Amino acid sequence: MSLYAYFQGKIVPLEDAKLPIMTHALHYGMGVFEGIRCNYNQEEDQIYIFRSIEHFQRLVRSGHIIKIKVALSPTQMTDIALDIIRRSGLHQDMYLRPLAYKSTPAVANLKAHTLDDDLLMFAVPLGDYLDPNKGIHCQTSSWRRTDDLSIPGRAKVTGNYVNSIMAKTEAVEAGFDEAIMLTHDGHVAEGSGENIFLLVNNRLITPAGSDNVLDGITKNTIIELAKKELALETVERTVDRSEIYLADECFLSGTAAHLTPVTRMDHRAIGSGSIGPLTKKLQQLYFDVVRGRNKKYIDWCTPVFTAKAARVWPLPAVSPSSDRGDAA
Ligand code: PMP
Numbered sequence: 500m501s502l503y504a505y506f507q508g509k510i511v512p513l514e515d516a517k518l519p520i521m522t523h524a525l526h527y528g529m530g531v532f533e534g535i536r537c538n539y540n541q542e543e544d545q546i547y548i549f550r551s552i553e554h555f556q557r558l559v560r561s562g563h564i565i566k567i568k569v570a571l572s573p574t575q576m577t578d579i580a581l582d583i584i585r586r587s588g589l590h591q592d593m594y595l596r597p598l599a600y601k602s603t604p605a606v607a608n609l610k611a612h613t614l615d616d617d618l619l620m621f622a623v624p625l626g627d628y629l630d631p632n633k634g635i636h637c638q639t640s641s642w643r644r645t646d647d648l649s650i651p652g653r654a655k656v657t658g659n660y661v662n663s664i665m666a667k668t669e670a671v672e673a674g675f676d677e678a679i680m681l682t683h684d685g686h687v688a689e690g691s692g693e694n695i696f697l698l699v700n701n702r703l704i705t706p707a708g709s710d711n712v713l714d715g716i717t718k719n720t721i722i723e724l725a726k727k728e729l730a731l732e733t734v735e736r737t738v739d740r741s742e743i744y745l746a747d748e749c750f751l752s753g754t755a756a757h758l759t760p761v762t763r764m765d766h767r768a769i770g771s772g773s774i775g776p777l778t779k780k781l782q783q784l785y786f787d788v789v790r791g792r793n794k795k796y797i798d799w800c801t802p803v804f805t806a807k808a809a810r811v812w813p814l815p816a817v818s819p820s821s822d823r824g825d826a827a
Contacts, residue, residue: 528658
């Protein structure tokens, strides 16, 4: 299998993309990143990149928070992604990983504004992350979600994933599938790599953005699909831990996790204890949309294989029109 990376301004074979050991980001967690699904549609023999512009816009916003400048626009980054995937020659589910990071080889320098920024990107095959066909069992983590006044959760910062990894590891070592982290004041925040939804009395509930959660692109997709296709409203508000135990249905949403049903929490059944009917409906809708099968939402899907030839490298170093992304 030949995989490619965008690295230091060029497309290179993945195995040739190597960073010096003094790279600042490696020592201090100074990177912002995205995970983007590129979903294979078998009937069309097509790969669709899901909501790439929104993901790259979030990358730019994350960088803005911790002072990492992303020099390319979301459209330019999407072009790079298309090139990388086409070159791999693969026709299967893939996962795209852009990372903007402090690239200066520097130790003993904690001044973000004095360090250089760079961008890398690669795509690798990826199947299921959590099993979407079974209901998973979650544990309330003993680790608290990092607060907005520590490392803001709405920025997808590499260093902040120490928090997610502590929680996920604790949960899996204790025999659970996933961790749910609370805020410092004890409200529900999110999974280690997913947003959480509850269904209560025919209404979806998900923690508010001010409860230290990432503004999930899957979350926003589900809110829109629920409203438009099922007339189901979502309330974004502070959620108590015990509300999960009493919910009719519960699921997690995330790029890697897709829409994963949660049927047990802290050794308690949620609702009937099996995958709920609305979770099932939303899951079917969601999978059709992300694989480009539901043409009503095809604008969220960028096809990889088109009649247009892949672009020629190297890409010109173009400045974006704004450092806040296309939509800002
Ligand atoms: N929260 C965290 C901590 C995550 O890492 C992710 C995955 N990116 C999510 C939520 C879900 O976000 P999205 O749907 O945009 O992938």
